[in-house]
Amino acid sequence: MGDARRALALVRKDLLTERRSKAAFNAMAFFAAMVLFIFSFALGPDAPGMAAGSGQTLLQYLWPGLLWVAIFFTGILALSRSFQVEMESGGMEALRLYPGDKKAIYAGKLAANLIILGAMELILIPVSAILYNIDLIDKLPALLGVVALGSLGFAAVGTFYAALTANLRARDVMLPVLLFPVLVPVIVAAVKATTLVVRGDLMGELWTWIRILGLIDLVLLTVCTLTFEFAIEE
Amino acid sequence: MNHRAQAAGSDTGRRVVVEAREVSKRYARNWALKAVDLRVEGGELVSLLGPNGSGKSTLLRVLTGVTRPTYGSVELFGAPPKTSNGKRQHLGVLPPQSYLYGELTALENLNFAAVMYGLKSHDDELVEALAHVGLEQAADRQVRTFSSGMRKRLALARATLHDPELVLLDEPYGALDVEGIGWVDAFVGELREAGKTLVIATHEIGRALALCDRAVSLRGGRVVYDGPTSSYEGAVSGATDSVRMEAKR
Numbered sequence: 001m002g003d004a005r006r007a008l009a010l011v012r013k014d015l016l017t018e019r020r021s022k023a024a025f026n027a028m029a030f031f032a033a034m035v036l037f038i039f040s041f042a043l044g045p046d047a048p049g050m051a052a053g054s055g056q057t058l059l060q061y062l063w064p065g066l067l068w069v070a071i072f073f074t075g076i077l078a079l080s081r082s083f084q085v086e087m088e089s090g091g092m093e094a095l096r097l098y099p100g101d102k103k104a105i106y107a108g109k110l111a112a113n114l115i116i117l118g119a120m121e122l123i124l125i126p127v128s129a130i131l132y133n134i135d136l137i138d139k140l141p142a143l144l145g146v147v148a149l150g151s152l153g154f155a156a157v158g159t160f161y162a163a164l165t166a167n168l169r170a171r172d173v174m175l176p177v178l179l180f181p182v183l184v185p186v187i188v189a190a191v192k193a194t195t196l197v198v199r200g201d202l203m204g205e206l207w208t209w210i211r212i213l214g215l216i217d218l219v220l221l222t223v224c225t226l227t228f229e230f231a232i233e234e
Numbered sequence: 235m236n237h238r239a240q241a242a243g244s245d246t247g248r249r250v251v252v253e254a255r256e257v258s259k260r261y262a263r264n265w266a267l268k269a270v271d272l273r274v275e276g277g278e279l280v281s282l283l284g285p286n287g288s289g290k291s292t293l294l295r296v297l298t299g300v301t302r303p304t305y306g307s308v309e310l311f312g313a314p315p316k317t318s319n320g321k322r323q324h325l326g327v328l329p330p331q332s333y334l335y336g337e338l339t340a341l342e343n344l345n346f347a348a349v350m351y352g353l354k355s356h357d358d359e360l361v362e363a364l365a366h367v368g369l370e371q372a373a374d375r376q377v378r379t380f381s382s383g384m385r386k387r388l389a390l391a392r393a394t395l396h397d398p399e400l401v402l403l404d405e406p407y408g409a410l411d412v413e414g415i416g417w418v419d420a421f422v423g424e425l426r427e428a429g430k431t432l433v434i435a436t437h438e439i440g441r442a443l444a445l446c447d448r449a450v451s452l453r454g455g456r457v458v459y460d461g462p463t464s465s466y467e468g469a470v471s472g473a474t475d476s477v478r479m480e481a482k483r
Contacts, residue, residue, distance in 0.1 A: 002352045009349035017337040020376070085335070094333040096300050098350040099322035234301050 010108025150190030257306035281442030326398035336378030
């Protein structure tokens, strides 16, 4: 119970800090908008899609992948910021000094990162759908489910690596370098599942990919939770 | 002359709160601590003295378990810091930097610390803690607007919020004006009267000697004096020469 209160206090503290400084969210929103606009300009709004006769433009065809590019790259900013706040105030050492299970710190940081990432996604998905002229109304529940699972895997391993690299001088470079190889299974499963949701699941593969994504999340969450204490040790 | 033996072997029958045995700590190629022994009993007021880089802060960090020693062992309330997680409840630390969250108010910072210490404090109790350090008027101000003196007061309030048995103060006089220094002296006096065990790392030798019962002096990561503050001045000058000779070797 005490550790749950500690995790909640950490979530509240991180969200309050972010609400007042807006350091991560503003950067994320700007970066996500840049990614969407650059791809839109580079590929052109009317370029024909890869599947002949589908009636899709190239942007619509590539949207699932582009969505995850935007989510992962902007998410890196949130992850990096979440422990930077602690390092700037020396709070990482203070967090280590408090009694209680250090897993509570991981749970709190993970939840705060997920909330910030989720808020960004709630803006990113409709804005990109409008920008690329994609009809998501019927697909929204399945799409949100897949995005939630993909974000959980990303934030689980991302929070762990953000803590691990927080003490490094080159942490902004090291975080994506270390993180993306580990994230490959999450990226593959999330992009594949999103593609099936958006383009239609003719072969009935969607549930298989959702199960794979859920299993990857479970493994990553377990490993990161059990080893987090070592990640924040000096 | 080895002054370490003067106090380390004393046995007053009081509870041993902190014990470091042959603790050495290396950062890259530099040894910050070299075979340091320190035993602090309940109710003692110990000052850690020494110039910059002598190892005072490193020793405090090792004692709290934030940093692991390269060699040697540390016990906090009779158990290694790693396994005495629950006993951290009895430990209060004032770090050299404030370790406060600038975007949060003073009250929010204390509230966060209270939850992390496992306390079920109400806001009025926290305001009372702020009033105790003279910050009740600034309870709802963001800490980033605070002066260094105010930060130090808030950090002290946080370090003692959970009524810890052992309080480690790292440079409590750092960045303070005369009024602030006097205030810290009074605060330390209160802790002493409350029977707390205190370890104070400071450059302010005169104040430390006046406040504490025992002085531990570090030079180049080694303990060069460990004994009563009353005999510190005369003893440490000779010890410094021998350490300089050793450092040259």
